[in-house]
Amino acid sequence: MTDRRRINGPPGETIPPFFDDADRAPETAKGRFRPSNAIRKMFLKTGVTPSASGSAYLEISTSAKPGASGLKLSCSVHGPRSLPRSAPFSPHLVLTTHVKYAPFATRQRRGYLRDSSERDLSVHLETALRGAIIADRWPKSGVDIIVSILEGDQERETSRSQGDEVWEMMNALSGCITVAAAALADAGIDCVDTVAGGVAALVQDTDGDESQPSIVLDPVPSEHAKILAACCVAYLPTRDEVTNLWFRGDVPASDMELYNSLVEKGIQASRNANRVLVGCLTESVGEGDTS
Amino acid sequence: MSRHQYIRNLDYQDVLDEYEGYSDEEDDELSPEDRELMTQGTAAVQAALGVEASKVTVAQIEEALWHYYYDVDKSVAYLISKFVNPAPKPAKTQPHQRTGKLATRAFSTVDHALLLDHDLPTDWATKTSNLTDAAPPATLGFSSSVGSRCQASSRTGPSLAHLFHDMPWGNVPAHRSTTFVPPLTPRGGLLGGSGTAPKMSKLQALAAARKKKAQEQSAASNAVAEAVVGLNELSVRDAAGGNEGAAAANPPSKRFKTSAATSLGSLPSLLASKSQTAAARPSPGEAPERLPSAPPPTQPAPSPGLRGTPAESCEATATADDATTTAPSSFGDVLSGIRSSARPTTAAAESKPWDRVEIDFDGPLYGVDGRGKAPPEDDRSSLDWFEVRRRKRGDSDLYEDVVVLFPNLPQSARDAFAKPSPDDIVLAAQAKSQTKAGQKTTPASKAKKTAPAAGTGDAKAEEPKAVEAPLPKSRNLDVLSEFEKHKGKKSASFVVVGHVDAGKSTMMGRLLLDLSVVDQRTVEKLRKEAQTIGKSSFALAWVLDQRAEERTRGVTIDIATNRFETDKTIFTVLDAPGHQDFIPNMIAGASQADFAILVIDAGVGAFEAGLKGQTREHSLLIRSMGVSRIIVAVNKLDMVSWSQERFEEIKNQMAGFLSMASFQAKNISFVPVSGLYGDNLVRRSANPAAAWYTGPTLVEELESSEPSARALTNPLRITASEVYRTMQSPVTVAGRVDAGSLQVGDALLVQPSGEKAYVKSLLADDAPAEWAVAGQSVVLHLSHIDPIHVRVGDIICDPAKPVARSDRFTMKALAFDFLTPMQVDVHRGRLHAAGRIDAIPALLDKVTGAVANKKPKIVKPGTVARIVVQLEAPVPLEAGQRVVLRSGGQTVAAGLLE
CATH class of the missing domain: 3.40.50.300 (P-loop containing nucleotide triphosphate hydrolases)
Structure with missing residues (x-):
């Protein structure tokens, strides 16, 4: 489907190139600054969009210096509202998820219409949230969850190595799940638990086959030489349930243990994210007390 | 106010207050028994350490004892390894095993800790929870590759079956499924409305009944399964029951903003984290690793499997808070607005995330940026809905008391209700107009009684009708x-x-x-x-x-x-x-x-x-x-x-x-x-x-061709040639003004029904007009008359000089055919009535009109005779009108009424 309503730039445009300066020491692969079992720091805040029923903003910064690129997500929840007359009867809450990269969110500029990868993310997000929402409490109603990815967790410096964007998409999905759970809670839509997303990856820190691959939480592609496999998990901590699992990579099928440990690490990352989520919600409840 | 806002403004303090007791129990005050044990243990440890005892403080000993549950040997071993002979790197397997064991113990007891204020000794609960808190630090630095390796060694058969061994595949065991707390707001009704209980629609009632039935059935089937559920589940259910009780105790209008709070699990976890911060507040300088207690306390008994060993999960969740939360970037700062602007951004605050929660609000923030001035505190109670104010009256020295209603409201709001409401104005106007109309009807009905009676004699005295619309106004023109x-x-x-x-x-x-x-x-x-x-x-x-x-x-x-x-x-x-x-x-x-x-x-x-x-x-x-x-x-x-x-x-x-x-x-x-x-x-x-x-x-x-002279001054006569319904009036009459004149607002009499009507408006020769005269084709919009009283062929006349109704008339007729006493149809314009020739009194001379022959038996064609016609029903006819007599589809005579 082509976008006829807006004036689109030429296809395939990118941000301005980042030239290697002779004076500046080329920023080599920076390596991971945090422990392998720690996720990046995140900032989560609910109630950022006044017009929405519920909303949340999530920010994950990659490096210590503020303002550097990271993941910035804004989620708004509209509803529960009655379904349009044309819609068929539904005894459950009809969940609609939209994940959209802002045109400027990634190195490769995005269009205004959702492309297939964004639709894919939407489907993943919907699956993740569907397991958490108590949908039969809202018959004949619909909820729209709209996640805007304002910054897509792509390092500007690494523009020369146009890597596989799937790894960044996994990080984005885990963020989407967490921020959508916060926005759902902000909207007061009943859930069995707060669902949070977590990513674990099997990475190789130095090039070459001799180094031992290791599993890290919350991988940032620019921090590692190579990502062999990754797994994004949406996890309900209280019920000990995984609502969505996305596994990707080149892992020998025989090594079942590796699969297990990747999923476990993903759950661990999700638990860590969930703590931030619960803390944020507690804080917003506390705010409700004072105001 | 949107619902969203409404929920946000709810007071959660009441709800959370109910759990204050729980947070109090978290206090690390030791009970006398514990204190006794602690002193004994300290002495024993110091004895065991001997000369090395100087290297450790009493506090450290107590800490160790606390963690090892007054196990002197273990405490001594720990203290020696930690403080006396600190090894460069502790053996990895040892703490792992230890923590594993401890964690298992901790988890077996953690459910008891859930029993907020039940009959378990509180000190025990406190102890166990502290144990879980203290467990992790040694294992924090675990590398994941090592972790996976050691999992591999601890596991017996790494296979797919093992991977999914606790996967319920749809048959979720009862202990894993959550207990749904009923929603706090009375739902099931239509949205909106007043505070009264919402009315259930039929569909909803049906659904509720069906749901209840299904629940009863499932409860019966679950009864057997529930009988074998162990202690853990029981304690979990107790906790759930406690939650339910707490939820029920809440006022139904209040509702948690976070939906997570309504679910079983997250509610206590929220509260727990809140109580932790509360505990942290009085002594922020305390050891940080104790405060952010790691696992959500409501976590059900973990089963080894997907999530790995309990120690592993414990370790995973033990990651400190400060590792995961951060201050927003400048963009996020702007986006999240007021709240974050009040947050200190010092490094110290960032390193201690619980400090952030400590920031006290001075009250609600006002204005967009939160820096606005709060409105003055109003200490009036809600009962002060009026106020007596003293006002100087005019230029005199007298004062008068003025009662000001709702003084708390701004003047503009009070002014809005000072005048009668628009509804009141309309109602008053309607009441006024009704009384006026009532006065009007009296003279109108009087006129009705007098006027028609003058001419016809049989115009019945009409009941004064309830006049719903004002009479059309006459301009009293000289037409x-x-x-x-x-x-x-x-x-x-x-x-x-x-x-x-x-x-x-x-x-x-x-x-x-x-x-x-x-x-x-x-x-x-x-x-x-x-x-x-x-x-x-x-x-x-x-x-x-x-x-x-x-x-x-x-x-x-x-x-x-x-x-x-x-x-x-x-x-x-x-x-x-x-x-x-x-x-x-x-x-x-x-x-x-x-x-x-x-x-x-x-x-x-x-x-x-x-x-x-x-x-x-x-x-x-x-x-x-x-x-x-x-x-x-x-x-x-x-x-x-x-x-x-x-x-x-x-x-x-x-x-x-x-x-x-x-x-x-x-x-x-x-x-x-x-x-x-x-x-x-x-x-x-x-x-x-x-x-x-x-x-x-x-x-x-x-x-x-000059039209014939108009009978302008004669009494009004209009023959209705059409009666129909229009937007202007349900009774619209089209016809020609035969004689006289009329204007808008005139009262008219419709004959033969004898009903009175008023001209609301009229069209003369297809154009809206104020008046009409003889010779014009008019369309009259009548009011104050029922459509059943007006028919085609009726004569509309002046009520003062109405046309007479008669069922017998004499006429001078020119015969076109042989006339004998016979059945005839009398035609006059649109009007036609059945009748018969009753008598032929005289045969007249065609030129002079003199009586030529009295009482002829028959009238020959072409001759003129005076005949008497008897009609079956009275029709409005008067002298000088021309009628046609027809019989058997033939015109038999035409003539002039006498």
Whole structure:
């Protein structure tokens, strides 16, 4: 489907190139600054969009210096509202998820219409949230969850190595799940638990086959030489349930243990994210007390 | 206020207060028994350490004892490894095993800790929870690869079956499924409305009943399964029950903003984290690893499997808070607005995330940026809804007390209610107008009682009706002087009569087309339509014959009215039907006409047939209806190639006949025309064969015809020729003003029903007007009358001088046929009534009017007689009116009422 309503730039445009300066020491692969079992720091805040029923903003910064690129997500929840007359009867809450990269969110500029990868993310997000929402409490109603990815967790410096964007998409999905759970809670839509997303990856820190691959939480592609496999998990901590699992990579099928440990690490990352989520919600409840 | 906002503003303090007891128990005050054990243990440890005891403080010993649950040996081992002989790197397996064991113990007890204020010793609960808190630090630095390796060693069979061994595959065990807390707000109703209990729709009620039934069934089936559920589940259910109780204790209007709080698990975890921060507040300098207690306390008994060993999960969740939360970037700062601007961004604050929660609000923030000034605190209670204020009265020294209602509201809000509400204004106005109308009805009904009684005598005294609308206002014009001042065109009406198929309608259609009353397009359309049914020559006639029946049959059935104007006069065309079956309609038309056009078919044989048929009958009828001026249009002369001989022949014959029918010779004129082609109608014939005719065209003849004198000063008489319903009035009457005048607002009397009506508005000659005079065609919009009282043929008259109703009358009749005492139909305009000739008192002389013969048995055709007609029902008739008597489809007599 082509976008006829807006004036689109030429296809395939990118941000301005980042030239290697002779004076500046080329920023080599920076390596991971945090422990392998720690996720990046995140900032989560609910109630950022006044017009929405519920909303949340999530920010994950990659490096210590503020303002550097990271993941910035804004989620708004509209509803529960009655379904349009044309819609068929539904005894459950009809969940609609939209994940959209802002045109400027990634190195490769995005269009205004959702492309297939964004639709894919939407489907993943919907699956993740569907397991958490108590949908039969809202018959004949619909909820729209709209996640805007304002910054897509792509390092500007690494523009020369146009890597596989799937790894960044996994990080984005885990963020989407967490921020959508916060926005759902902000909207007061009943859930069995707060669902949070977590990513674990099997990475190789130095090039070459001799180094031992290791599993890290919350991988940032620019921090590692190579990502062999990754797994994004949406996890309900209280019920000990995984609502969505996305596994990707080149892992020998025989090594079942590796699969297990990747999923476990993903759950661990999700638990860590969930703590931030619960803390944020507690804080917003506390705010409700004072105001 | 949106619901979102409403929920946000709810007071959660009440809800959370109920759990204060729990947080108090978290206090690390030791109970006397613990203190006793602690001192004993400390002494034992110090003894065991011997000289090395100086290297460790009492606090460290106590800490260790606390963690190892007063196990002296373990505490000593720990203290030695930690403080006395700190190894460069502790052995990895040892702490792992230890923590594993401890964690298992911790998890077996953690469910008891859940029993918020149940009968378990609180100190034990505190201890166990502290144990879990303290466990992790040693294992924090675990590398994941190592972790996975050691998992591999600890696991027996790494296979798919093992991977999914605790996967329920749909059969989720009872202990894992959560207990749903019913929603706190009474849902199930329609949104909105007042605070009353919402009404359930039928569908909802049905769904609720069905759900209840299903729950009962499942409860019965689960009863067996529940019997074997162990202690852990019981304790979990207890906790759930506690939660449910707590939820039920909440006021139903309050509702958690976070949905997570409504679910079983997250509620206590939220509370727990809150209580932790509360505990942290008094002593922020305390050891940080104790405070952010790691696992959510409500976590159900973990099963080894997907999530790995308990130690692993414990380690995973033990990651410190400060590793995961961060201050927002400048963008996020702007986006999240007020809250984060109040947050300190020092490094110290960032490193201690629990400090962030400590920031106290000075109260709600005002303004967009949160820096606005709070409105002054209002200490008035809600009971102060009025206030007595003392005000100086005018320029005197007196003071008066003024009661100000709702003084807390701003002046503008109070002003809004100072005046009567718009509803009150409307209601008051309506009440006023009703009383006025009530006063008005009295004189109106009085007038009704007096006026009709004067004339008819049988006009019954009417009940004063409830008048719902005000009477139309009369401007009390002097209509006659208005009429004289009025310099409009004079109006005249003429009827087109003639034998059937003489071409009356076609001629009139051509006339209207040539006068541009109908446009060429309409005629072309009609022509096309006519062609489709094979009657293309009827296209012009269809301009006037608009009914489907008339078009299919090709004859005019009812009179068609149209209007055109020339330079001087507005003409009303009444196209009468020629067929003998529709003579009554023709009579109705002729009674409204000032003069007549008699159309004669000049075709060979057609004229002669007509002379025996309706040409003759129509001529006699229009004459007896009082029409004296007649224009004879000799039509279809194009069929006889404009033969002058034929025209002259017809002219001679018709002149003789018409003079015999007592038309004066000066009132008769002859015009040779072609209705189909329009020769000599509006324009002169361009046909050279018709050049012999130099007289006036038909329209010129019409213009030269003076309408008969109007009976302007006579009492009002209107014959209703049509009654229908319009937007302006349910009773709309169309007719011709036979005599008199009227104006808007006049009261009228409808005869024979005797009902009174008022003129709401009127159209004179199709134009809105204030008044109308005799001779005009009017459309009256009547009010204050029921439609059943007005029928076609009724006489509308002046209530002061009403037309009499009578079922017996005497008339001077010109007989067209033999008259004997017989059944006749009396026609007067649209009105026709059945009756019989009751008596023939006298035979009169045709010229002098003297009685020639008394009580004749029979009246011969062509003679004049005085007859008495008895009607079956009273009809409004009065002297001087012309009526037609018909019998058996034939006109038998016409005459004047005496």
